[in-house]
Amino acid sequence: xxxxxxxxxxxxxxxxxxxxxxxxxxxxxxxxxxxxxxxxxxxxxxxxxxxxxxxxxxxxxxxxxxxxxxxxxxxxxxxxxxxxxxxxxxxxxxxxxxxxxxxxxxx
Amino acid sequence: xxxxxxxxxxxxxxxxxxxxxxxxxxxxxxxxxxxxxxxxxxxxxxxxxxxxxxxxxxxxxxxxxxxxxxxxxxxxxxxxxxxxxxxxxxxxxxxxxxxxxxxxxxxxxxxxxxxxx
Numbered sequence: 001x002x003x004x005x006x007x008x009x010x011x012x013x014x015x016x017x018x019x020x021x022x023x024x025x026x027x028x029x030x031x032x033x034x035x036x037x038x039x040x041x042x043x044x045x046x047x048x049x050x051x052x053x054x055x056x057x058x059x060x061x062x063x064x065x066x067x068x069x070x071x072x073x074x075x076x077x078x079x080x081x082x083x084x085x086x087x088x089x090x091x092x093x094x095x096x097x098x099x100x101x102x103x104x105x106x107x
Numbered sequence: 108x109x110x111x112x113x114x115x116x117x118x119x120x121x122x123x124x125x126x127x128x129x130x131x132x133x134x135x136x137x138x139x140x141x142x143x144x145x146x147x148x149x150x151x152x153x154x155x156x157x158x159x160x161x162x163x164x165x166x167x168x169x170x171x172x173x174x175x176x177x178x179x180x181x182x183x184x185x186x187x188x189x190x191x192x193x194x195x196x197x198x199x200x201x202x203x204x205x206x207x208x209x210x211x212x213x214x215x216x217x218x219x220x221x222x223x224x
Contacts, residue, residue: 036211
């Protein structure tokens with residue numbers, strides 16, 4: 001199985017900060033990666049697909065990059081509504097695997 | 108508007124069976140791969156199973172293989188998850204999702220399954 005190592009597991013940041021979350025795959029997955037945001041008690045919401053494509057309706061402060069084994073999710077200017085947990089998902093090979101999550105908290 | 112509404116979650120004893128359903132609307136259900144993803148209380152997301160639009164590709168997580176069966180009825184715009192031999196570690200919120208762009212792009216609100224004696 002492909003392991004997805006996400007870092008950091010948590011971070012504290014202030015409104016307006018630039019935030020970067022990284023996912024590393026244990027083997028190459030091309031561009032087959034999505035990023036998801038989840039708020040407490042809510043279903044996950046996809047932000048990015050195919051590593052760098054912005055989901056319709058998602059603010060442009062979210063961006064994704066990378067290919068192969070290393071991927072990043074960047075929030076250019078953190079907003080109050082962005083405090084949540086973020087997950088990456090590789091869908092290159094079954095079984096699909098998620099990263100362990102990054103909790104973004106208010107500093 | 109795309110809608111996915113899961114149902115069927117409940118409290119069930121270990122070893123018993125349960126069938127989850129997901130009613131889809133707002134899109135052409137028969138043309139999309141669908142998936143189930145679960146989340147145990149306080150834990151991360153775990154992909155459970157996927158089924159292609161034409162039924163020709165089905166896959167399962169190792170943790171449920173041999174116990175869970177995914178199916179769909181394109182005439183009823185519905186996705187199902189038959190869960191047999193349930194265990195305590197199957198306790199989770201179960202989400203139905205529509206796959207497009209390669210990964211789950213639309214999610215339902217989930218249905219809670221609790222396996223406990």
